[in-house]
Amino acid sequence: MKDENINHAFLDGVLDGSHEDVYYHFGVASSDPILRGLRDVQAIVTAGSAGRIVEFADRWSRLNGGSEIVAFPKEDRFVTRYTAGVLFASHGMGMPSASIAFQELMRMLFLLKRGDLDAMDEVFWCRVGTSGGVGLPAGTVVVSSEGLMADLKPYRLLRGGDGEYWFDGHFPTATSDAIIAANAGIDGLSVVSGRTVAGNDFFLEQFRLDGAVCLETAETKNAWLAWLDANGVRNIEMEGAMIAGYLNHWGFPRFAMICCTLLNRLEGDQVTATSEQLDKFSADSGVALFNYLRAHLLGA
The missing domain is CATH 3.40.50.1580 (Nucleoside phosphorylase domain)
Structure with missing residues (x-):
């Protein structure tokens, strides 16, 4: 700590x-x-x-x-x-x-x-959730290596006259590797590591074109997503950069984020998977978590 x-x-x-x-x-x-x-x-x-x-x-x-x-x-x-x-x-x-x-x-x-x-x-910390994939098929489980904002910079806060305070968005590599190892070779479960972008909202900072308020065009959206893809970002959600920043600030050595992708954002904005597919996608991030918990807390 x-x-x-x-x-x-x-x-x-x-x-x-x-x-x-x-x-x-x-x-x-x-x-x-x-x-x-x-x-x-x-x-x-x-x-x-x-x-x-x-x-x-x-x-x-x-x-x-x-x-x-x-x-x-x-x-x-x-x-x-x-x-x-x-x-x-x-x-x-x-x-x-x-x-x-x-x-x-x-x-x-x-x-x-x-x-x-x-x-x-x-103490081990973990956020489990769903996300939009970047260059990954729907249903891929991403264990985050780093949490970043939409501009690929870390989470930061305004501090009055002192300017911005920047947080470290990295997730501990040893913990991420252990989660991936606990899920290796399991049929029907694809678990990968990659950088994660956290948007300040679901629509505007994720460059969606289907919101009531839209500031982007197809060209600007596609350019942003291609930029993320080229820089190793594998999914987009809304919390990870802050969570990593807070836990790093106190110095916790064991924490992770596990999110399953609901779609590949390079192919569109809206989630079109069936209800059965969505149930499996949502469950798979929990499956990955519990495989790790069994190995490291139950010793199974």
Whole structure:
């Protein structure tokens, strides 16, 4: 962990009882008894969809002999489940929503591990989702090597008179390699590594031509996608650059993003796959995750 980047001015006071930390959007606080049962957390898995979180927790519970599933009481923003050492939480859609979830989850982990940086280093983080592919057929699972913005620069924030603050968008190579290795040779599952672009929205910053507001032409869209393809970008989603930036800022050594492609953006903007195909695409990113979790948390 990068101890100097942790907000000790606030978080240390939570540990010593000087003040409480309210994880408002999850509906719990640092004094809440529900958190006592989460101190052995080994992994934090996030996804945009609340339904996927419920399904993931049920699946992990079954793999662990029907382990108890703990649900946080508030679910109007994020849905959270904990079972058998894994905290599953939805983060909504887009970087503004996901940034709220990750800020509160990082603070929560600091509390759960009592500020023990070595113990925090052992926790695996993963975002699982869907994406648009770049030069890949629909149904390809991409394990991100780097998260970038639409201009192929890292995630950054305005800081008043100090200009921009830039974050590191790289995902740990060892973790990405381990996920790919855990899925090698499985029939019907194609898992690759590549750079990922995170758009600030679904339409404009992803250069789509089918939005109510459109600023691009076929020529500018195709030129942008060709530029991404030539620079090793393999998929486009809406959260990864920020997530990698936040986790790198604190220095977490084990985190990843696994997203299945719903279409090849070089061939069009709209998702035309059948409902059966979409169900499989959505499931395959979870399959890749669980193959890794079995190998590294269950030892299977």
